[in-house]
Amino acid sequence: MSVGVVMLVHNAFHRAEQVVRHWAAGGCPVVIHVDKNVGKEAYDEFVKKLSGVPDVLFSKRHRCEWGMWGLVAASQSASSLLLEKFPDVRHVYLASGSCLPLRPVKDLKTYLENRPRTDFIESATTADVPWTQGGLDFERFTLRFPFSWRKNRFLFDRYVDFQRRLKIFRRMPDGIVPHMGSQWWCLTRQTLSAILEDPDRGVYDRYFKRVWIPDESYFQTLVRLYSQNIESRSLTLSKFDYQGKPHIFYDDHLQLLRRSDCFVARKIWPNADRLYDNFLNEENPMKGAEPNPGKIDRIFSKAVERRTRGRAGLYMQSRLPREGHENGFTSSPYSVFEGFAELFEDFEPWLARMTGTRVHGHLYDKTRVEFEGRQETFSGAMSDNAKMRDHHAQLFLINLIWNTRGERQCFQFGPSDSQFISWDLAKDPNAQISVISGAWAIPLFLSNRNFSDIRADAADLQRIESEHLNALRSPYAKARIRIWSLAEFIETPMEALQTVLDEMGVKNMRRVTEAPKMVDLTGFGQFLQNLKNQGMHPYLMGDFPNESAPVVQRPTRRKPYLVR
Amino acid sequence: MGALTSYRLRLQRKRWHLRARRKSRELKVLKDRTKQIKPNDILLFSTFRNEDVRLPYFFKYYRDLGVDHFIMVDNESTDGGGEYAASQDDVSIWRARGSYRKSRFGVDWLNHLQRKYADGHWTLVVDPDEFFVYPFCDTRPIRALTDWLDASDIRSFGAMLLDMYPKGPMDAVPYKRGQNPIDIASWFDSGNYTISKNHLYYNLWIQGGPRARMFFKDEPWRAPALNKTPLIKWRNEYAYVSSTHMVLPRGLNLVYDEWGGEKASGVLLHAKFIDTFADKAKEELERNEHYANSKEYIAYADGIATHPDLWCKWSEKYINWRQLEILGLMSKGNWA
Numbered sequence: 001m002s003v004g005v006v007m008l009v010h011n012a013f014h015r016a017e018q019v020v021r022h023w024a025a026g027g028c029p030v031v032i033h034v035d036k037n038v039g040k041e042a043y044d045e046f047v048k049k050l051s052g053v054p055d056v057l058f059s060k061r062h063r064c065e066w067g068m069w070g071l072v073a074a075s076q077s078a079s080s081l082l083l084e085k086f087p088d089v090r091h092v093y094l095a096s097g098s099c100l101p102l103r104p105v106k107d108l109k110t111y112l113e114n115r116p117r118t119d120f121i122e123s124a125t126t127a128d129v130p131w132t133q134g135g136l137d138f139e140r141f142t143l144r145f146p147f148s149w150r151k152n153r154f155l156f157d158r159y160v161d162f163q164r165r166l167k168i169f170r171r172m173p174d175g176i177v178p179h180m181g182s183q184w185w186c187l188t189r190q191t192l193s194a195i196l197e198d199p200d201r202g203v204y205d206r207y208f209k210r211v212w213i214p215d216e217s218y219f220q221t222l223v224r225l226y227s228q229n230i231e232s233r234s235l236t237l238s239k240f241d242y243q244g245k246p247h248i249f250y251d252d253h254l255q256l257l258r259r260s261d262c263f264v265a266r267k268i269w270p271n272a273d274r275l276y277d278n279f280l281n282e283e284n285p286m287k288g289a290e291p292n293p294g295k296i297d298r299i300f301s302k303a304v305e306r307r308t309r310g311r312a313g314l315y316m317q318s319r320l321p322r323e324g325h326e327n328g329f330t331s332s333p334y335s336v337f338e339g340f341a342e343l344f345e346d347f348e349p350w351l352a353r354m355t356g357t358r359v360h361g362h363l364y365d366k367t368r369v370e371f372e373g374r375q376e377t378f379s380g381a382m383s384d385n386a387k388m389r390d391h392h393a394q395l396f397l398i399n400l401i402w403n404t405r406g407e408r409q410c411f412q413f414g415p416s417d418s419q420f421i422s423w424d425l426a427k428d429p430n431a432q433i434s435v436i437s438g439a440w441a442i443p444l445f446l447s448n449r450n451f452s453d454i455r456a457d458a459a460d461l462q463r464i465e466s467e468h469l470n471a472l473r474s475p476y477a478k479a480r481i482r483i484w485s486l487a488e489f490i491e492t493p494m495e496a497l498q499t500v501l502d503e504m505g506v507k508n509m510r511r512v513t514e515a516p517k518m519v520d521l522t523g524f525g526q527f528l529q530n531l532k533n534q535g536m537h538p539y540l541m542g543d544f545p546n547e548s549a550p551v552v553q554r555p556t557r558r559k560p561y562l563v564r
Numbered sequence: 565m566g567a568l569t570s571y572r573l574r575l576q577r578k579r580w581h582l583r584a585r586r587k588s589r590e591l592k593v594l595k596d597r598t599k600q601i602k603p604n605d606i607l608l609f610s611t612f613r614n615e616d617v618r619l620p621y622f623f624k625y626y627r628d629l630g631v632d633h634f635i636m637v638d639n640e641s642t643d644g645g646g647e648y649a650a651s652q653d654d655v656s657i658w659r660a661r662g663s664y665r666k667s668r669f670g671v672d673w674l675n676h677l678q679r680k681y682a683d684g685h686w687t688l689v690v691d692p693d694e695f696f697v698y699p700f701c702d703t704r705p706i707r708a709l710t711d712w713l714d715a716s717d718i719r720s721f722g723a724m725l726l727d728m729y730p731k732g733p734m735d736a737v738p739y740k741r742g743q744n745p746i747d748i749a750s751w752f753d754s755g756n757y758t759i760s761k762n763h764l765y766y767n768l769w770i771q772g773g774p775r776a777r778m779f780f781k782d783e784p785w786r787a788p789a790l791n792k793t794p795l796i797k798w799r800n801e802y803a804y805v806s807s808t809h810m811v812l813p814r815g816l817n818l819v820y821d822e823w824g825g826e827k828a829s830g831v832l833l834h835a836k837f838i839d840t841f842a843d844k845a846k847e848e849l850e851r852n853e854h855y856a857n858s859k860e861y862i863a864y865a866d867g868i869a870t871h872p873d874l875w876c877k878w879s880e881k882y883i884n885w886r887q888l889e890i891l892g893l894m895s896k897g898n899w900a
Contacts, residue, residue: 241898245716252703269708299900307898310826314892315759317724317770317791318820318829327824377876380755383777391771391784392758402892403755 002109003028004089006078009097010035012270013046016097020050022280026105029055031082033074036063067149071215080196093186098267102279108263119191119227122181122234123220140212141178142169173203176221183215184236194226237262237293239300242308247300251275262291315398329428330401334409335504336431339439341412344516357408364417379403393420415440415464426471431479434500438486438541445527455536462540485542577812580803587672590662595650598681605632606706608688609678611670615692616645620742622692623652630705637673639664671804682798686710689794689808697885698830699896712899721795722819723830726752727773729874735839745835751879754891767810767817774874792832793819828897831888
């Protein structure tokens with residue numbers, strides 16, 4: 001009889017009963033504390049059902065509420081009773097009604113017999129761990145908390161504010177350093193009785209009665225005064241979510257729990273029949289000696305991460321981040337090319353060949369979405385309808401990048417496209433934007449239209465592009481941006497292309513050997529000059545050499561050669 | 565400003581309650597088994613009309629999930645669906661005589677019945693062609709979810725409507741009584757949804773999917789809403805405003821996280837587009853009792869000769885909830 005169990009129960013009595021019987025069958029005396037909030041009938045029924053089980057006692061009942069003193073009082077009364085009535089008990093294990101022993105009681109006994117002087121209790125100083133919720137870490141020891149956090153949140157908050165403002169602090173009793181940790185512990189008789197029989201217990205109790213969540217700090221603090229050998233971890237596997245509420249185990253966690261080698265797990269869903277059937281009936285399901293909850297840890301910390309940070313670049317029914325809280329506007333890097341498709345005749349297929357990425361046309365083209373190969377639908381069943389795209393231009397891009405996770409997307413953009421997305425592109429760190437400014441003039445130059453129309457269009461496009469460039473050059477721009485003027489670019493096109501492709505980080509990139517075919521720009525300088533002459537100054541393409549100045553020259557006539 | 569708006573919404577909520585009471589006169593009890601309802605039971609509310617062929621599988625699906633009692637409103641079915649439902653041991657059913665449209669698509673009738681029977685219960689409000697899918701639904705009953713929501717102090721749970729469709733024309737494979745309609749309509753659009761927020765009611769407005777893609781190309785803003793909040797721990801003072809898209813008090817509509825995290829959410833598989841849709845379309849068009857002037861029915865009627873195929877080569881085939889989780893259509897949140 002080396003281990004005694006103190007069990008705090010407040011609901012799911014049929015499960016608690018099963019577990020009590022399990023402990024008792026393993027030769028552990030059990031003292032049960034039932035929450036005073038439980039009605040008399042339920043309590044009596046529970047007592048009656050367990051009346052035949054040897055070494056099971058019920059302790060004085062306290063009213064328990066989360067975060068309040070009642071839970072500590074309950075543990076105190078129950079452990080006093082246990083120590084008094086069962087003098088053989090060496091270790092006292094604090095458990096709850098929803099705890100489930102995963103390994104045979106025998107295992108736990110042997111484990112504790114081999115460590116007769118060790119107290120298993122998680123106990124860390126508040127200064128060093130950022131576990132706590134709501135900013136009340138050290139303050140839970142220095143303020144008073146007479147109001148319930150669950151029932152009187154308003155008064156709770158106001159009273160905290162009030163104390164902070166008036167700088168009212170409590171003094172801690174001499175000699176204690178506040179520690180915190182999981183409320184589920186396993187202490188030796190020596191340590192526990194020292195805490196319970198301390199002549200100063202009245203002082204400590206009075207102090208901790210007004211501490212917030214004392215069940216996480218009372219024993220954890222006092223144990224530091226008496227214990228000779230603290231092992232600062234809990235033998236109970238218990239995981240908490242980001243709000244400090246325990247994660248719950250279900251039937252589908254069976255294999256995980258089996259492999260964890262922990263002694264006791266909390267909290268189990270009362271209707272998890274398979275878990276109860278398996279762990280309470282199995283002979284020796286686990287082999288390992290030391291608990292190893294690593295895998296479970298990972299699953300639950302992932303869950304917390306998902307709840308607090310979410311998946312980057314995902315907008316969905318239960319995740320709609322406000323601006324600035326996106327944790328990534330889009331999910332992965334992509335490239336935007338402006339002016340390249342205008343300057344090179346076969347830019348899209350060339351880029352796809354060189355980089356192996358998915359290359360679209362003008363996704364924001366005003367007439368239709370130019371998906372790769374001009375498909376009518378694309379990944380995720382996105383439609384090529386321009387109206388549907390413009391209905392929510394941001395989500396169009398976000399969806400596209402999300403739907404094609406794992407494959408880099410490239411697309412063309414320019415001033416003739418719908419511009420709703422302009423700022424979002426500039427602000428997205430995932431975007432790699434390469435611009436040849438002024439290249440929009442090339443299609444105009446090649447077109448067969450009346451010059452006055454061309455002039456009007458050119459003025460529009462120039463205005464739109466310069467607005468877009470303002471966005472790209474603004475201090476809010478977070479994308480990786482490169483801007484060349486057309487004149488700059490055509491001086492050394494291959495070097496520029498090489499830089500862009502290098503930046504894309506394409507794997508097994510060779511030097512760019514094959515060049516895309518540039519459109520014939522003969523006469524382009526003259527075209528620009530004509531625009532200028534009409535009063536529309538195109539400046540975004542830089543200083544373009546005007547190769548054939550329209551000087552009307554008289555053919556030089558050879559001087560007559562005369563010999564007199 | 566905030567207080568004023570809240571007060572205005574409060575008045576509006578009272579008005580919906582009054583209206584529900586007025587509309588309740590159209591209800592006539594067909595079979596009342598509400599005495600069987602125990603305090604913690606999970607209830608399901610539903611309105612239907614001529615859905616007899618779908619009902620057997622509907623009941624089976626939700627019984628398997630762990631729904632304890634069904635409260636149904638039969639809007640003048642002529643196919644014997646009402647009688648079939650009344651013969652089930654866990655169903656209470658009323659017959660409604662009035663117009664579906666004038667009872668705001670059944671909301672008034674259900675609001676009334678919910679006020680009467682659902683106080684303090686977890687309630688699921690779905691149509692007979694909607695199948696609720698939530699994280700771990702293959703291993704954990706719905707009670708596990710509601711217990712977890714209770715423990716986390718969450719009052720409402722969102723589940724987006726996901727339109728399912730078959731490959732090929734809708735009437736190619738006939739639906740047989742008792743069959744899982746998802747076996748026929750097993751395809752869906754995985755990533756073409758748009759979301760915006762309603763700043764008065766706080767609910768999201770989700771649009772997209774095959775209906776928007778096919779029938780609302782030119783007026784995407786008129787496409788049907790897909791956001792739903794079907795699972796709520798109901799209190800007498802609550803009221804659905806427009807189908808299950810919006811609830812008052814508006815705090816119940818906050819089923820999404822705005823600070824970058826993901827809340828847990830589910831999906832309602834919408835198995836509307838099977839062979840029964842053609843008959844429905846014809847009938848509904850005559851009655852003109854549906855949303856947006858039955859736009860999709862009109863579009864369908866127009867295309868009846870052409871047999872529209874909602875399927876495209878980027879459609880996804882439904883496997884299970886984990887697939888929807890990975891695609892980002894629903895989330896486990898911090899439930900693990």
